[in-house]
Amino acid sequence: MKQIQIIDAKNHVGETVKIGAWVANKRSSGKIAFLQLRDGTAYFQGVVVKNEVSEEVFQLAKSLTQETSVIVTGEIREDSRSKFGYELGISNVEVIGESQDYPITPKEHGTDFLMDHRHLWLRSSRQHAIMQIRNELIRATYEFFNKHHFVKIDPPILTGSAPEGTTDLFETNYFDQKAYLSQSGQLYMEAAAMAFGKVFSFGPTFRAEKSKTRRHLIEFWMIEPEMAFMHQEESLEVQEQYVAFLVQNVLDNCDYALDVLGRDRAVLEKYTNLPFPRISYDDAIDLLIKNGFDDIQWGDDFGSPHETFIANSFDRPVFILNYPKAIKPFYMKPHPTREDVVICADLIAPEGYGEIIGGSERATDYEFLLEQIKNHGLSEEEYSWYLDLRRYGSVPHSGFGLGLERTVTWISGIEHVREAIPFPRLLNRIYP
Numbered sequence: 001m002k003q004i005q006i007i008d009a010k011n012h013v014g015e016t017v018k019i020g021a022w023v024a025n026k027r028s029s030g031k032i033a034f035l036q037l038r039d040g041t042a043y044f045q046g047v048v049v050k051n052e053v054s055e056e057v058f059q060l061a062k063s064l065t066q067e068t069s070v071i072v073t074g075e076i077r078e079d080s081r082s083k084f085g086y087e088l089g090i091s092n093v094e095v096i097g098e099s100q101d102y103p104i105t106p107k108e109h110g111t112d113f114l115m116d117h118r119h120l121w122l123r124s125s126r127q128h129a130i131m132q133i134r135n136e137l138i139r140a141t142y143e144f145f146n147k148h149h150f151v152k153i154d155p156p157i158l159t160g161s162a163p164e165g166t167t168d169l170f171e172t173n174y175f176d177q178k179a180y181l182s183q184s185g186q187l188y189m190e191a192a193a194m195a196f197g198k199v200f201s202f203g204p205t206f207r208a209e210k211s212k213t214r215r216h217l218i219e220f221w222m223i224e225p226e227m228a229f230m231h232q233e234e235s236l237e238v239q240e241q242y243v244a245f246l247v248q249n250v251l252d253n254c255d256y257a258l259d260v261l262g263r264d265r266a267v268l269e270k271y272t273n274l275p276f277p278r279i280s281y282d283d284a285i286d287l288l289i290k291n292g293f294d295d296i297q298w299g300d301d302f303g304s305p306h307e308t309f310i311a312n313s314f315d316r317p318v319f320i321l322n323y324p325k326a327i328k329p330f331y332m333k334p335h336p337t338r339e340d341v342v343i344c345a346d347l348i349a350p351e352g353y354g355e356i357i358g359g360s361e362r363a364t365d366y367e368f369l370l371e372q373i374k375n376h377g378l379s380e381e382e383y384s385w386y387l388d389l390r391r392y393g394s395v396p397h398s399g400f401g402l403g404l405e406r407t408v409t410w411i412s413g414i415e416h417v418r419e420a421i422p423f424p425r426l427l428n429r430i431y432p
Helices: 006-011 055-063 111-116 125-147 186-196 232-253 255-261 265-270 281-290 304-312 366-375 384-391 404-412
Strands: 016-028 032-038 043-049 069-078 086-097 171-174 177-181 198-206 219-228 278-280 318-321 344-349 354-361 397-403
Touching: 006 043, 006 086, 016 055, 016 086, 032 055, 032 069, 043 055, 055 086, 125 198, 125 232, 125 255, 125 404, 186 198, 186 219, 186 384, 186 397, 219 232, 219 404, 232 255, 232 265, 232 318, 232 344, 232 354, 232 397, 232 404, 278 281, 281 304, 281 318, 304 318, 304 344, 304 354, 344 404, 354 404, 366 384, 397 404
Parallel strands: 043 086, 278 318
Antiparallel strands: 016 032, 016 069, 032 043, 069 086, 171 177, 198 219, 219 397, 318 344, 344 354, 354 397
16 A cells, blocks of 8 residues: 655545554544544545444544644545645554643644744744745755856855954854854855856854844854846846746745745736846935935934834835945945946845845955955955956856845735744844
């Protein structure tokens, strides 16, 4: 007899199969027991009818506790009443591992309690749906960049310097010298782009930022493409195509997860319409001031309320272009006609989810970069390898970084980024 996974039930209608699963929930009447089963691929219902099985099997089914692991045997049937579309008519139940007093019950639990039990909370249908969307974004990321002939390059996690300053870095000892957990692989990706043309990295990054907002994690995953022979406008086109591709693939492949989360597909479909709107930093400041934001002036970075208001002025993600040089990293290309801004853009997600992409065209002039490194109090020696990229065949190049968890949060329509990663690291949490 074949053992299958729940997700493959549609391929075995009318067949008797075995499934290894956990009992997520259970209800019973005098003559029927309904088991809500999950196996990691999907959820569906198993039905045990008293007069179709032995008394022993029926009593066992009725006594099963939440999260007990079982192997169930039965016939796959179509079930038009369920969103999944199929159920299992159970003929036998074998208990593999009992579960007693499972702490996460169907009742309401506080956030701290759920976070303390994150290792178990991941089993719930909502968390399962969020992780399915995360998994789809990862899969679609590889598909998009492979299709467009990018090469995946893995930058180091331990670095001897900081691409965006040292204030938010985790420092560690590297034998007889200091090292830092990477806050971005970008500088290394620039080196890789000079070797391979178009590259991307996908890995963990770390920010020792003492923030408790719903948008911040201490450890998160970044997708960082870098493209040689490419100016900023072309990079913006890649960015919007990539984001629209991610949204479309979730719409195409995560139907059940979107149902569980109650995410409005019509809203998501709007985000696949290209091009995305663009607004300059100058105009964004004017927009805010005209609408009563007295707490901001030219030269300030945007906070969450500012980004939300700007995003709500459009019906899709919006690029904010050309920020002041003083609030951006040293490596960005200066504007050709202005001293005060650099060629860069942040992509702001709709619905109050904030920045999901930061990117820029990179400075290519050796003397300019050397001066910037000195002005930022950075070590010329530590960045000598980065300056070499401008000495040996420098070309126009652009790149960006997309935060995976913020994108998962936005597309899933959930409130807090902590649910968008399996085991979140927050300012006050490193357990479990």
